[in-house]
Amino acid sequence: MKRLKWVTIGALTLAILGLSGCGSNEDVKNASDSKSITLKFSVWETYEAPGMKEIAKAFEKENPSIHVEVEVTPWEQYWTKIEAAATGGTAPDIITMHSNESYRYMSNGALLNLDDLTKNGNIDLKNYKKGISDLYTYEGSLYAIPKDVSTVALWYNKALFDEADVSYPDDTWTWDTFLEAAKKLTNPEKGIYGYAASNNSQDGYNNFIFQNEGTKLNADRTKSTFNTKNTVEALQWYIDLATKEKVSPTSAQLSENDPAAMFQSGRVAMITHGSWMANQFKENEYTKENADIAVLPKGKTRAAQLNGLGYSISATTKHPDEAKKFLTFMASKKGNTIQAENGTAIPAYEGLAEEWVKSFPDFNAQAFVDEIDYGVLRPFNQATIKWETLETETLQEAFNGKVSVKDIAQDIQDGTDKIIKEAQ
Template sequence: MKSNWKKLSLTIGLGTALILTGCSSDSSANEDVTLTYSIWDQGQAEGMNAIADAFEEENPTIQVNVEVTPWDQYWTKLESGAQGESLPDLFWMHSNEFANYSEGQILMDVTDLADESETLNMADFPEELVELYTTENDELLGVPKDYGNIGLWYNKTLFDEAGLDYPDEDWTWDDLLENAEILTDVENDVYGVLAPLNREEGYHNFIHQNGGYVISEDKTTSGFREDETVEAVQWYADLSVEHGVSPTVGQFADNSNLSFFQSGRAAMGFFGSWMISQLAENEYTNENVDVAPMPAGTEEAVIYNGLANSISAFTDYPEEARQFLEFLSSEEAMIIQGEYGSAIPALSGTDTSFLEAYPQFNIQAYLDQMEYAVIKPYSKYTARWEDVENQALIPVFEGEATVEEVSETIITGVEEVLESEN
């Protein structure tokens, strides 16, 4: 997270930068323009380039260069660019980082674009995602690009060998544990389910399935005050700690949950829809696995999130950037995104295009789950309180403490962060 002085430094002199930005579009009106569109996922590069190509066909004087920077370097590079007023013209924005860029006039307010456009209608996107990228002052600083939620992936071969029925929409926590116990073969390093210390693809789903919450709707209170939250996280941790049907924290340190699954050493795992391309690219998982809805607790629930496309307030080509943003948000571009298997398009009515990219998997499960999906918990300083939560839960997943024993630490730390936001 950036400190306040960094945010202030981004604001200083911005008036001049915006004046220059406002003047630049006239000078480029009759000239060829090159926009940089920055993303972090190499797996989506082909689809994003296809969108850029389609846009360039309609706008021959505007070229779009898709720039891929891995996640670990992406935000460092973006922060440096923000401080130097040299951001890419357009770039992906994530809910965890939005607060860092929503202040100091770093992102272009595109509210007027959405209001005036003949094709861009924010009512056609998931309401919670639109709210996520809108400030308290009703400034729209990003248009939703996609959505993703979590599915229960399973190894068909291991289920067949054990004579078990595949997971389906009727599964509960009890079904998950019962089948995981049967499928676990520790001697051969095969586990029934993968339950690492992971929030979005892990225990946050179980919290909501048990009637709990992570932070309150008014973003002032930690959900670890609630018995339902504590109970759900303990149940999830016990898959490893008590039941031994999941690898330990130490084992996950040596092998990711993806590597366990792709090597056939796990019968089930929880993976976000953004992981589908990697599962399809791996020869073993492409042939041996499939996906079902998440199992239900006392209720059905699944965490969902989505990225947005944002424009730099410092771009030299504001009008051209707005043109490309409008195209990125169009039905044509969204369908291209889906057909290339980049991500599930956020625009209403286009998400089914994603099904065509992976006919070998039951991708419909992800689309169906949106009926009861819960937006990924977020606030102004999401990453800060997530770190508090994560650090406090490490001894729980190591079997050295219970969730109840560390809950007060989580409550205190999380609520201190939430209070600092106000």
């Protein structure tokens, strides 16, 4: 299998040294307490940082000789910083990993193999939501422990609904109900739109594709299925919300105004967005008072995109035993309970989602949890970032109203197949 080239020989050498320094499982359990060491733990979500620091403090209380320093880098700079650090052999000990990027880091030897933690019983993957660990498995080995799960639901503005005399969304809503409400909520004179249909797969159109029983990859994720009836039909319906129905800002408007920002300022009555936004909207005075959540409107079936983050260890860590000890704590029921109770994220650890819901009394956060049962794991393979970029760039012409999805679907499928083949 081909390897990506961004990790230097020096970094790979350090990675090998890091791996060779790994102790046995007994060493993990009995990491030396004879001297104090510091582990660096990278996260990108500002609103999750307090929760991660709380987990670190709980770990430090049980392990006073190990200090955990939580480093927060905004998403816009996070991967550039991590890549540079990995290339230079200075990556943080613990890296919060995203499925968008996992293959690159796994395939380049930048992450520590964690098979020993699962084989000897320190961590049991049966405790976590099925499918999330697949996002962090490479050539049969595990490189990240599931951290959380996320779904995408319908955020809506109660004040705008009340003003337009529209009933709040619930689980009886269909695509037709949704469109009818969006039309009533749209007020061009006031610059208010019913919904924001952005060129975004995770927060937007993937969910509608799945609800229409469409797919983007075949079962073994080796071929694109983009140019199929259900996928094209759903995507065109979604784009038509802006180009035909006029219930959404144009693509040009959304390129200058983030849907979440428009929602927070009362210019959009509904957006589809993730469970990870709950903390941000909780901290915003306007959305805390006016926003709420419902499950996505039903298409041919119920569906919502499912994703999850993971905890990884850098292959160049100087403290592999201590890093594994901390990761094991974070992955434990205790660590996940802390994550749930402080509202950091929906834990990937089964049975703790309700604790996360309780941390958002102002919102119907249960909607996100309800969707987990019918969540569709985000389409992924070794070339996800490349073909998703091709897809987004090619679809822009359709979002601009210049072509139909049908006109460009085969180009996207052929281009995706070429990218996947080149990555194999």
